[in-house]
Amino acid sequence: MTRLVVIGGDAAGMSGASQARRRRGPDDLDIVAFERGNFTSYSACGIPYWIGGEVTDRDQLIARRPETFREDYDIAVHLRSEVVAIEPDERTVRVRDLAAGGERDEPYDELLIATGAVPYRPDLPGIDAAGIHGVQTLDDGQRILEDLGGGCSQAVVVGGGYIGLEMAEAMVQRGIHVHLVDRGTHPMRRALDPDMGAMVAREVEALGVELHLGTGVLGFDVGDDGRVVNVATEDGDIHADVVILGIGNAPNVELARDAGLAVGDAGGVVTDRRQRTPTPGIWAAGDCAEVFHRVSRRWMAIALGTIANKQGRVAGINLGGGYATFPGVVGTAVTKVCGTEVARTGLGQQEACDVGFEVVTETVRSTTRAGYFPGAKHLTMKVVAEKRTGRLLGAQIVGEEGAAKRIDVFATALWNEMTVDDLLNVDLSYAPPFSPVWDPVLIAARKSWQAVEDDLRANP
């Protein structure tokens, strides 16, 4: 009997455990998962919608409970059980029981590390005050909701990435006045080029959020009760009943690093494409592990549920005796700011240059349906392509209803290393309620190819 121990009970860990079980029965493989929190397999991405009230019940965000794993999969899940050390030589993990207290060693034959990511908390005065929250776990969500309920009238969001924007909108929906402070010149600066980001900035302001761009946070003033009262910024003090940190996160690799596992330049646990670490018997998947970017050809740290689920699946198939590889990502992401949909994939203009590509870019404005069809909405697409070859390198979309999911066509094209002149001919669907006869994706590809050819003529 082999024993598989899983550290972390969310997407990657439990996908891995389930897949391993599909291939090896309980008489062959014993599976035990340790989760330091109170929940398994929940949708962290859904937290802003729970805060905003669109999702009314926390439990809706839970895909599978420990009972389900126990009864349907014969997987033992221990909640409130934190793995505090890994001993690769002994093949044991040290588990701390956060509820009852005490620690114990648990043996493993195979170990899957799926410890996720931790929200980045800048080392600033007052950062540990009550009322300053990351948005990572359902417990975080519960605490934020409690804070917002108790007479909160003004909140400050630090960081204008996906989570920052989603949380800003959620709090506006609860009638709270929101300031958003971001060091960059535009929101979502890691996802969007400045021209596209400027469009998002306008939407955020239209929502009633006070934007403080190009503004660093200096610290937090703490009241006598230990709660945050002010955010000190380069733009002056902003009163805050609640502060949300949306400044990104980092792979949670402390445990792995302490155990001597390799950590890569991007800060995640190093694995091969089967999700094996170089340390015998140890696997890693999800936000804690690095992921190969198929366009930049670099290993990166990206915390996304989609990747975690896929990497967990791959690890689980391999742990179950099958063969699977995770072929990497192309950097796709999507979000919604009020009625505006925002999506991106591949490399942005500057990112592409940083990696060493010479690029042309093209931005087109089109509609989500035939122009004459009722309900046609606007969208703007920006495409980044390689000079001379026309290889597609990235795309960004900002638009109204029906705009964002079009990024998936670009993602699939990037996956296949298509050129924009190949993409412009792809047989995409058309009917007046769904797109113009040239879908905006094809228009953007066509104009990008034109730009590549124009550049070639100008610089032969």
Add this chain to the structure above:
Amino acid sequence: MTRLVVIGGDAAGMSGASQARRRRGPDDLDIVAFERGNFTSYSACGIPYWIGGEVTDRDQLIARRPETFREDYDIAVHLRSEVVAIEPDERTVRVRDLAAGGERDEPYDELLIATGAVPYRPDLPGIDAAGIHGVQTLDDGQRILEDLGGGCSQAVVVGGGYIGLEMAEAMVQRGIHVHLVDRGTHPMRRALDPDMGAMVAREVEALGVELHLGTGVLGFDVGDDGRVVNVATEDGDIHADVVILGIGNAPNVELARDAGLAVGDAGGVVTDRRQRTPTPGIWAAGDCAEVFHRVSRRWMAIALGTIANKQGRVAGINLGGGYATFPGVVGTAVTKVCGTEVARTGLGQQEACDVGFEVVTETVRSTTRAGYFPGAKHLTMKVVAEKRTGRLLGAQIVGEEGAAKRIDVFATALWNEMTVDDLLNVDLSYAPPFSPVWDPVLIAARKSWQAVEDDLRANP
């Protein structure tokens, strides 16, 4: 000075003319287009929505008028001018002036045939009665509207393809009682497998349309005024004030065939991938020309505005001295029946078998958003994959809002000859308002790969 003559003033012809002009100025290339109807560059696909009242003004369906071509592109367009003969040896066309009468010869150096398709009219008693309409041109639409306005209370649609269904819905919206007669066991039988077609049948009936499936039409009874009064079917007579023919169309190749041009097995003008016919100086594009299907590897006749626009563009670039090829299609199409979206790409189950593939299929039911997110709608996806290799061969989608455009991911995957196990890992976008964490496309690919593996184990 070279003279380019274009036969047909809609998508393919005018795309070709415009592209040729972009590359060669009016001092170098003289461009003349002859159109037998009253309009240029209009959206035939929009006609059902004009009939249904969603598009209120015919002129909204016209993308570009003759004046625009004349003034902005230096392209002479002659309306009501039918080309009745091509003389390849003389390099002339014979043009009949349908307005003023008379015929004349016009010389060409290069000729682009873009004569479109003609609705199929079965050779049945009474077929030429007034009140029996194809749906092809704006003039058709105008005549249908006039008929529907004059005390029409019941209509019969013959044929349950895209146009038949769209017209049925349009007439229901005008308060007309509609019967739909189709020889097949389910609507859209050329687009969908029976299991998926059955879902569409239910939607059509829910709309209030009386469906007569498995029912052939025997003829039409004509009243004293020369108008249709009854449709005689295998299921009995059905009273009809108006009849709509939606039984498909065929490439309009009479002119080309008479001139000795090659017509292929699929019934369209034969061209190479640059849209050249084997006859010197003659090009063809759009519904009248055949198109290469990248999955079945066969040449086909498919009348779709998307293809016409792309082929026209390719012909125009080549006519303008550039170099472009049309790499074919994968058989993508989409429509909307009331709130239900229907899409398909690639080969259906039977089609794939007919071409010689051995297949597995998988059908999954999922949601358009995270299951817990308000407004999540249902969709059903069917995937056809090749046994053993897992190569994606086709996909069909029936679902509610946000379902159909997902077909574009399958189309892009087919374009690149992806396998379902490669597709299941593609980095598609995810956020709760847009999809479950595993987008339905990925779920369908994952389950199809499972089916391929299961089949392989069962039949090693």
